[in-house]
Amino acid sequence: MENQSKNGVEATKISVLNCIDVSNPDIHQSVSLLKQACLDSGFFYVINHGVSEEFMDEVFAQSRRMFGLPLSEKMKLLRNEKHRGYTPVLDEVLDPENQVHGDYKEGYYIGVEVDEDDAEAEKPFYGPNVWPAPGLLPGWRETMEKFHREALEVSRAVAKIIALALDLEIDFFDKAKMLGEPIATLRLLHYEGEISDPSKGIYGAGAHSDYGLITLLATDDVVGLQICKDKDAKPQIWEYVPPLKGAFIVNLGDMLERWSNCIFK
Template sequence: MKLLRNQKHRGYTPILDELLDPVNQLQGDHKEGFYIGVELPEDDPDAQRTFYGPNLWPDSDILPEWRQTMEKYRQEALEVVRKTARLIALALDLDFDFFERPQMLGKPIAILRLLHYGDQVSDTAKGLFGAGAHSDYGLITLLATDGVSGLQICKDKDARPQVWEYVEPVKGAFVVNLGDMLERWSNGVFRSTLHRVLGNGKERYSIPYFVLPSHDCVVECLPTCQSKENPPKFPPIKCESYLLGRYRDTHADLSTYNEH
């Protein structure tokens, strides 16, 4: 609790802190986590921007080399995201390095989360979930998981009733979620992945890495994804404004936990 999530969304998030599906959830997610963002010293001009700045780190006497391990993982995982973004760009008839331009992934908002799900058993009929149904906010999410099942996806999020299926963990592989920002950018050509986590009585760990473009990047429907039959579906929006709005919708008030 000494490293409780701050206003820049760094540090520890307690169980029930997030409410991802307020329509169907009775209470918040049955998971706890730890946010790690882009590390910048306080005297860096960009450190004042939302989602940039110094991280909250456990004391090195308690967890030696943990910070170095996390920073190395973030750096190497970002290269995987960039390579994946090249394939997406080519699929959208763009230059392969479209998403790597300075105003996009040249200076991204990249957020690593370490998640721990307890041994609760979810009950969808009672609104109890490890993580409620949602799609990720950003461009791409790179997800590493342990060997415990729990992740479900809904391939057609507009279907009623929705059909859910498990994504079984594959050793040594990442799950790649497409985010809402990519759906906006591609004018619906790519759909963001609706997913949730159900607890099955076993502890579970996962590491999602959420990657978005720079703060000032304006996300608008790409010309290559527009036609008379498919006009723009989404208005332009600045990345920072979009992300802040989504965070406000999903996090409980921190004062609840400060009182304890």
């Protein structure tokens, strides 16, 4: 599980995670490190993944531009039934048992672009994206579409190592109904200035597990992400994950836990 906090009320320990180097020619070492991480917690770093730091900086800069727009402009881009577009602060409640308000974050969903006239657009989660007008944010769509493509390639590279760690063929997840034709969502997130205070039920993002295959998380240099390696522990132990420049933090989703018969967390 993970959440987003901005103080140390519930978490004081710093988590130590395995680091998977996608460019490592020794695939057996990468498989061993990843497998250990997946058995232990389902969290690890991925480095040398092919997305340049310069481009990551551009993505963050473009993200700040969008979230810096007046709320009236952002509300014109509100999330639709296909889960594309803007989500305001307090829109989501990830941990309703412990939160008194929604998450103190705003977000923006971008998926695989499918023209509304395409038969594929009839499927849930498929369809055209919601884009700001080019004149409002020049170059924004192009940056996000490129990042979506590049991040998906990183996902495919990580999935190959996961497949080997599960004693499957290396291209197991490349099948059309998996990462060949994925429901791959890019989500931008901006955490507001509200300081998380678990004692008052206030969170940047409440405790949760992701529901898909894997999540790639790119962070800035602000320490906020917390993880709980054993959700059944009493009490739960929450640890901060330090940002690592240029790396993705990867966590496994509920789908992969289920597919692995709960061997991977």
